[in-house]
Amino acid sequence: MTDTRSTRRLAITGVLTAILTAVACFGIFFVAPEDADQGIIQKIFYFHVSIALVGLVAFAVGAIYGIRYLRTRDAHLDDVSSIAIGIGLAFSVLVVITGSIWAKASWGTWWVWTDPRLVTFVIVLLLYAAYFVLRSSVEGELRLRYSAIYSIAAFASVPLSFYSVRVARSFVHPVVFTTGGANMSDAMLVWFLVSLAATVGVFLTILQLELIQRRADRAMRRVKMRLEAMA
Amino acid sequence: MRGSGLVKRFGDRAAVDRVDIALAPGECLAVLGPNGAGKSTLLRMVATLLRPDSGALSVCGQELPGGRTRARAGIGYLGHDPLVYLDLTPRQNLELYAALYGLPDARERIDAGLDRVGLRARSFDPVRTFSRGMAQRLGLARALLHDPVLLLLDEPYSGLDAAGARLLDGVLADLGSARGAVMVTHEVERGVSLAGRVLVLRAGRVVLDEPVAGEASAFRARYEELVA
Amino acid sequence: MNAARPSWFRQLRALLLKDLRLELRTRDTLVAMVLFAVVAMMIFQFAFGGRGQDLSAVSGGILWATLALTAVLGVGRSWVPEREQRVLDGLLVTPVPRDLLLISRAGAIFAYLLAVEVVAVPLVTIFFVRGQEPGDLLLIGLVCLLANLGISVLGSLLACLALFARARELLLPVLFLPSLLPVVIAASGATQAVSGGTNDLAEYRGYCLFLGVYAVIFGLVAYATYEHVFDD
Numbered sequence: 001m002t003d004t005r006s007t008r009r010l011a012i013t014g015v016l017t018a019i020l021t022a023v024a025c026f027g028i029f030f031v032a033p034e035d036a037d038q039g040i041i042q043k044i045f046y047f048h049v050s051i052a053l054v055g056l057v058a059f060a061v062g063a064i065y066g067i068r069y070l071r072t073r074d075a076h077l078d079d080v081s082s083i084a085i086g087i088g089l090a091f092s093v094l095v096v097i098t099g100s101i102w103a104k105a106s107w108g109t110w111w112v113w114t115d116p117r118l119v120t121f122v123i124v125l126l127l128y129a130a131y132f133v134l135r136s137s138v139e140g141e142l143r144l145r146y147s148a149i150y151s152i153a154a155f156a157s158v159p160l161s162f163y164s165v166r167v168a169r170s171f172v173h174p175v176v177f178t179t180g181g182a183n184m185s186d187a188m189l190v191w192f193l194v195s196l197a198a199t200v201g202v203f204l205t206i207l208q209l210e211l212i213q214r215r216a217d218r219a220m221r222r223v224k225m226r227l228e229a230m231a
Numbered sequence: 232m233r234g235s236g237l238v239k240r241f242g243d244r245a246a247v248d249r250v251d252i253a254l255a256p257g258e259c260l261a262v263l264g265p266n267g268a269g270k271s272t273l274l275r276m277v278a279t280l281l282r283p284d285s286g287a288l289s290v291c292g293q294e295l296p297g298g299r300t301r302a303r304a305g306i307g308y309l310g311h312d313p314l315v316y317l318d319l320t321p322r323q324n325l326e327l328y329a330a331l332y333g334l335p336d337a338r339e340r341i342d343a344g345l346d347r348v349g350l351r352a353r354s355f356d357p358v359r360t361f362s363r364g365m366a367q368r369l370g371l372a373r374a375l376l377h378d379p380v381l382l383l384l385d386e387p388y389s390g391l392d393a394a395g396a397r398l399l400d401g402v403l404a405d406l407g408s409a410r411g412a413v414m415v416t417h418e419v420e421r422g423v424s425l426a427g428r429v430l431v432l433r434a435g436r437v438v439l440d441e442p443v444a445g446e447a448s449a450f451r452a453r454y455e456e457l458v459a
Numbered sequence: 460m461n462a463a464r465p466s467w468f469r470q471l472r473a474l475l476l477k478d479l480r481l482e483l484r485t486r487d488t489l490v491a492m493v494l495f496a497v498v499a500m501m502i503f504q505f506a507f508g509g510r511g512q513d514l515s516a517v518s519g520g521i522l523w524a525t526l527a528l529t530a531v532l533g534v535g536r537s538w539v540p541e542r543e544q545r546v547l548d549g550l551l552v553t554p555v556p557r558d559l560l561l562i563s564r565a566g567a568i569f570a571y572l573l574a575v576e577v578v579a580v581p582l583v584t585i586f587f588v589r590g591q592e593p594g595d596l597l598l599i600g601l602v603c604l605l606a607n608l609g610i611s612v613l614g615s616l617l618a619c620l621a622l623f624a625r626a627r628e629l630l631l632p633v634l635f636l637p638s639l640l641p642v643v644i645a646a647s648g649a650t651q652a653v654s655g656g657t658n659d660l661a662e663y664r665g666y667c668l669f670l671g672v673y674a675v676i677f678g679l680v681a682y683a684t685y686e687h688v689f690d691d
């Protein structure tokens with residue numbers, strides 16, 4: 001049965017993710033070197049950047065499965081697309097929150113409009129919140145089709161938003177990539193990769209959990225219909 | 232026109248469930264059935280307005296969905312609504328449709344069409360000022376404008392006035408050997424008297440598909456039994 | 460039945476002519492859009508310039524905030540006659556290619572926006588900019604054309620998605636405005652770069668290029684998905 005197989009796969013992913021997360025937390029707080037300039041607050045970088053990257057990947061998955069849905073009209077693909085976008089949206093919220101905390105710690109203010117990545121995530125938040133507004137206001141097969149189309153359009157908006165915000169800032173004052181990226185020590189990089197892997201694990205776990213849930217819902221509805229037909 | 236194994240679901244409910252339908256040239260088919268039997272859904276699939284969830288469909292010699300644009304050139308569709316802009320005049324509406332169908336002699340056709348449905352005198356008034364029957368007659372002119380080989384009619388008599396109904400009777404009686412018509416209706420007697428063949432739907436399934444024989448009133452009893 | 464394929468150009472012209480005739484008869488959309496744009500400018504004036512501040516430095520922003528909000532009105536009017544007068548099936552049973560329906564929609568939105576801009580751009584210049592040079596208006600006109608392209612392509616696509624939605628009037632701005640933010644950023648930047656005597660042409664070119672890229676990208680998205688919008 002496919003059901004037991006997907007349940008087993010979920011269990012394996014879940015356990016691996018739990019282990020990875022534990023390892024990542026341990027490594028980040030007890031093993032990785034403390035940043036010379038920023039101190040302890042720099043630890044948030046591991047979460048913030050991992051979540052941001054996986055969030056973007058989630059939206060990409062949403063768009064790719066949206067395209068695949070349009071090609072095949074298999075409702076299962078829409079499930080994957082919409083769940084991935086839902087997770088991406090939740091991750092975006094976390095990105096904005098952790099980013100805001102980080103901004104407070106390093107710049108002394110909760111919000112800066114000068115960081116194009118953070119600002120982009122707010123736009124992304126709006127873009128994909130609209131996705132769910134669209135989903136809830138259209139019914140039936142149209143919902144799946146229109147969501148798929150919008151998931152593609154929204155994903156095209158992401159780089160455009162980022163670029164436009166960045167260009168606008170760069171004319172005011174040039175953007176310098178000071179945080180993360182290039183000036184990471186090797187030990188930091190290793191722990192960053194571990195936390196990235198853990199975040200991917202979280203994404204996959206939630207995705208599978210939701211997929212099983214939806215399949216169960218659908219099976220339940222079918223059973224109900226059959227019962228009603230018999231009655 | 233030919234369709235086999237057509238299925239269309241709305242949510243979990245199958246509105247049309249494994250329906251086979253075929254229409255030979257020169258034939259007029261009446262699709263009967265109670266409300267909610269899937270008649271309109273079936274017709275909308277044939278009219279290329281709805282894509283079946285499964286099944287094969289070919290219309291005007293074109294396999295759908297691949298040949299749908301070509302198939303559409305041969306379809307004349309008339310539904311509950313006249314499908315014309317109320318804020319445009321009959322002439323402007325027909326000019327739009329003539330261009331969309333790519334008709335070469337648009338002016339003559341539009342004049343002839345307006346004459347036929349008796350709206351020539353009102354051809355410069357906005358449709359909004361028309362009565363329901365007049366608007367539906369314009370709808371008939373629109374559906375016939377491009378001389379379709381396949382007429383698809385969804386309860387066409389519901390909005391037509393007496394003059395329009397006579398006109399449509401004439402069109403259906405005079406199909407010729409190259410054209411065909413499918414008429415969806417819940418009026419059993421009218422369907423049987425006009426069509427050469429009937430197809431009865433009940434809850435999305437075909438329960439009867441046979442040539443019309445005998446009196447309309449005799450068929451009525453059988454029909455009641457079938458859909459009960 | 461006609462063997463010849465209907466001419467693409469003739470179909471497009473007929474669809475646009477239909478929109479023009481409807482607009483001329485009812486005058487619903489354009490009057491409302493222009494009035495809305497003027498009122499929006501007033502709101503910006505009283506919200507930001509209540510004490511007689513010089514708003515020259517933000518005039519580009521005011522222009523494009525106004526136009527973006529006005530565009531929502533114009534896009535929202537798309538398909539309204541078809542829906543209210545129930546003509547959509549009539550269009551869909553004709554052998555008109557579905558991309559033409561989107562293109563004609565985009566053309567109508569483009570025309571509406573252009574008509575509003577003809578009023579709004581000079582008005583913003585008069586209201587908010589001190590020391591405008593007439594030559595700048597041409598440069599701003601180019602920004603309008605480029606921005607309209609992107610707005611109308613995206614707008615026509617999203618208007619179709621909202622076509623059968625509940626609470627359509629609310630859904631459309633929520634869908635439309637976030638994706639429109641890049642246009643607002645770039646167009647107001649470009650306008651600002653050349654208005655009020657500050658002629659920063661490098662910046663202007665950069666923004667215009669971006670607006671072009673934006674239009675192309677959404678053009679591609681629309682091209683890739685239009686078949687699935689009217690799926691039949």
